Amino acid sequence: MSFIKNNAIKNVVWVTADVHYAAAFRYAPDQAKFTDFDPFWEFVAGPINAGTFGPGQMDLSFGPETKFVGILADMKQNRSPFDGLQFYGIGRIDGDTRVLTMSLHDVDGKRLYAVDLDPEA
Numbered sequence: 636m637s638f639i640k641n642n643a644i645k646n647v648v649w650v651t652a653d654v655h656y657a658a659a660f661r662y663a664p665d666q667a668k669f670t671d672f673d674p675f676w677e678f679v680a681g682p683i684n685a686g687t688f689g690p691g692q693m694d695l696s697f698g699p700e701t702k703f704v705g706i707l708a709d710m711k712q713n714r715s716p717f718d719g720l721q722f723y724g725i726g727r728i729d730g731d732t733r734v735l736t737m738s739l740h741d742v743d744g745k746r747l748y749a750v751d752l753d754p755e756a
Contacts, residue, residue: 636672649677656689657705657722666698680724686713689721703748
């Protein structure tokens with residue numbers, strides 16, 4: 636993370652899969668234990684057809700702020716795909732504005748969460 640900051644690599648977004656729930660997290664140094672980094676986002680999407688479970692205990696090292704989570708930690712774990720808690724994500728960059736829109740959807744395509752990330756912010 637320090638390397639990314641020290642080399643002025645901007646607009647870092649992490650896309651995470653195979654964790655069996657959907658979520659969006661923003662990480663910022665002003666809330667973190669480790670502070671030598673620029674803010675970044677992580678988007679989690681999955682599973683496409685497997686048992687749903689999670690999320691677990693968050694590591695606070697990078698100051699995570701939960702913006703969205705598709706399944707609550709106290710819900711029954713390893714839920715069947717027939718329960719409808721299957722998720723996927725889409726990232727779209729507008730060619731004119733360069734704004735990245737990240738969205739998380741349920742198995743029926745309903746948009747559950749979306750955020751626009753301005754490359755200049």
